Amino acid sequence: MNYNSTRDSHRTASAAEAIATGISREGGLFVPERFPQLTQERLLQLSKLSYIERAKDILGEYLTDFTEEELYRCVSGAYAGKFDDESVTNLARLGDNAYLLELWHGPTCAFKDMALQLLPHLLTTSAKKVVDGKEIVILVATSGDTGKAALEGFKDIPGTRMLVFYPEQGVSPMQKLQMTTQEGGNVAVCGIRGNFDDAQTAVKRIFTDQALAGRLEQSGRMFSSANSINWGRLAPQIVYYISAYCDLLADEEIALGDPINICVPTGNFGNILAAYYAKRMGLPVAKLICASNENNVLTEFIETGVYNRNRPFHTTISPSMDILISSNLERLLYALADNDDAQVRALMDSLSAEGSYTLPAPMLERLRDEFAAGCCDDGATRAAIRATFDTYSYLCDPHTAVAVKVYQDYAARTGDATKTVIASTANPFKFSHSVLEALGEPAEGLAEFELVERLAACTGCEIPAGLASLKGRVPRFSDVCDREGILDYVVEQLGL
Template sequence: MRFISTRGLAEPLGFSDAVATGLAPDGGLFLPETLPDLSAQWAQWAGLGYAELCYEFIKLFATDISPDTLREIVRKSYQHFDHAQTAPLVALDSSTYVLELFHGPTLAFKDFAMQLLGNLYEHQCAQRGESINVLGATSGDTGAAAIHALLGKPGTAIFILYPDGRVSPLQERQMTCTGADNVFALAIDGSFDDAQAALKTIFGDTAFRLKNRLSAVNSINLARVLAQCVYYLYAWLQLPSEARERAEFVVPTGNFGNVLAGWLLRRMGVPIPGFKVATNQNDILYRLFTTGEYRVAEVQPSLAPSMDIQVASNFERFLYYQLGSDAAKVREVMAACAKDGVYRFEDFDRSAFSASRCTDAEIPEIIARVRRRYGYLVDPHTACAFKELSPEKVSVVLATASPTKFPETIGEAIGAEPKHPRLEVLGKLPIVKHRLPASVKAITDFVEAHAV
């Protein structure tokens, strides 16, 4: 299988090269040249364990990796999750389910993709005899998951940009207290969008990228999105058949990558009825799916910091399909968004989506309400998904992080702070971070000085 850029000006690549490259050289995002049709296949996968289902799905795309090697890569990727089902589906009542995606090494949904991506990188380094330098930006959980996927792996170094003072204290400690020599946590001035903009500029410098063997770990990397498709399929296959027909996945999201993964699965022939995009007060996606207008606003720090985003990079992949796979039109729209910060879609298919928005004032109230009604504790991001559940549908809420990662907000909501032994240890370890301005030069100078 070959992978093409959404902007149409880059050479198609095989799976491993697309993963290693991350951002396409023309500034676009990689997508499969043709999506597989799963309409006659998905039913055969019911009953598979998580790792086996992941293998069956990913092998449709990773056609340049031998089946035995890929199976071992996938097996390793999910061996450190602390629940036997990896992604358990919990029924709160007959029409409300929670898909728990926080049983991985860093207690957040990003582990599902990052553990796989880290092992793919390790395989590539060993196979090609080359080192790799991974660069990413995070609003919270991505950075920790990426770092823990590459801890101590030979031939790798990882550089994670994050907005200084705008991630939770525990999220920062997960990135800065590893003690690993190949990890560099870069605390930058500004917002996540500033970090992401710098990252895209750096990856657009082909000479620098090639010289330093850079690869992207953000959800601009196609392997991230494909890995996330799997838990939608795993959860949907566990629903009773009558529930499948009314299922709506309710997805806390800021960068659109998480909900895009589910929508791509639907495009491959899995008949998932729909998705609800649940945003915090940084509501660019809510406004997009309720008005058809994409308008960038200023980022407001919130109690759900991983969604403090106003430039949803994965929207470009969705846009590619919305525009009939017209790469020239994608370039036109993305240029307009970059220039003016706004684009109004005249013919925008929102039929698979609904949307909701949650403010900081509402988050503690929702946490308390969910606890009272179901006896179930949710983190601030997952709380946003509980803002509006449709009574006519079967809601499958994606629980994107453990509530133990946000003890202050949970404490405010229910009067007690949850704890996790793994996180308690972090408080005793020294923080090692590197403060930098959000400038391309400062970041590239640092990367060049520490690249392997």
């Protein structure tokens, strides 16, 4: 299995090369040259396996330059004993036709752990194959959860260095505390005066800075990414959608071959793209439902074919989705264009120059065949949190609540009764203030851990150990820079 760049189909890389470099040098993203296929017989076999065994089996199709021993060591190292649920993920029923796929049982209480506990193992194994001896410098732009999950995954991993950038005013207090108190001698964290798109644009620009890459090369180092632009971040996410189907099959909630829908709260488009790739592999998926908050650039895109980032940016109670430039959408464009890199380049050039692009009619038709979309504002998000708790005694965070609301709207609008898996992406205690307000409980004026304890008291839900342990911790990192200063910060931290 080789990988091609979305902006140059002639540029190929092995799995190890794609993971180690993170992004192609002309700015394109690596995509698999083909999708391995899942037969019904194989899905039945997978339904009898553990999550670790499923992950090893599925990822083995994509990481063909990894030995079986290497792959098993990577997967076991990521998931064995690292999650508070032995099954790694969990499915919770929500009414007759919906199931919440809980992806937040890892050490940082967010779905990013599903990939970022595995990526350090994949990256270090890849580096030994293709760039042995170089230190890997990992740059991360985060809207909240990726930063902490990456920091936790890579802390004190030999041969790596990590620099994380987050919007100083654009994450929850708990997310900020998780990042700024991070342990590890090889990590640094910096807030930026701007939003996630500013951080992501600056980091991607650094990746394609050839002069800086040369200076880094001379120092025996190279850049890589832990964002979902890295194939090693995205591939593990395919696994949990296939695994969810297998769990429904094993629990006799569906019959072999029955289609399901998948609804995902979406910002950078990586999580729902993984579901799309699972469908490309043959997973019986009827509709992919893209759920957005008030930053509804993706909803408009799926409905009209126009992607336009020239719009007001909203800071919402679902901050990890406060994104107007969805990087992984480029991979979907490549698929919709039948791997026509010239068409992808034209669209991305238009986005860079004009801030927008319009899909050709054939691509829009294919997009609408695969995807539905919806969005909701903070008021509807709060109402969904309250209604879900009152009706089902289930407490969900503001991102999951967006997906619940959008799914319910979709089902009411279409009458589609297909059983649907909704990605539940974070533990609600990461957003205690917003969740308490949604439940009608007083929250103003309380310190972060007073909020956490009140939420536990009024709901009967348990505070996750990974969050409870942060109480009283003093931040290690307090650096803040303007978005224009990110490059200078990187150069200074690396002594270049």
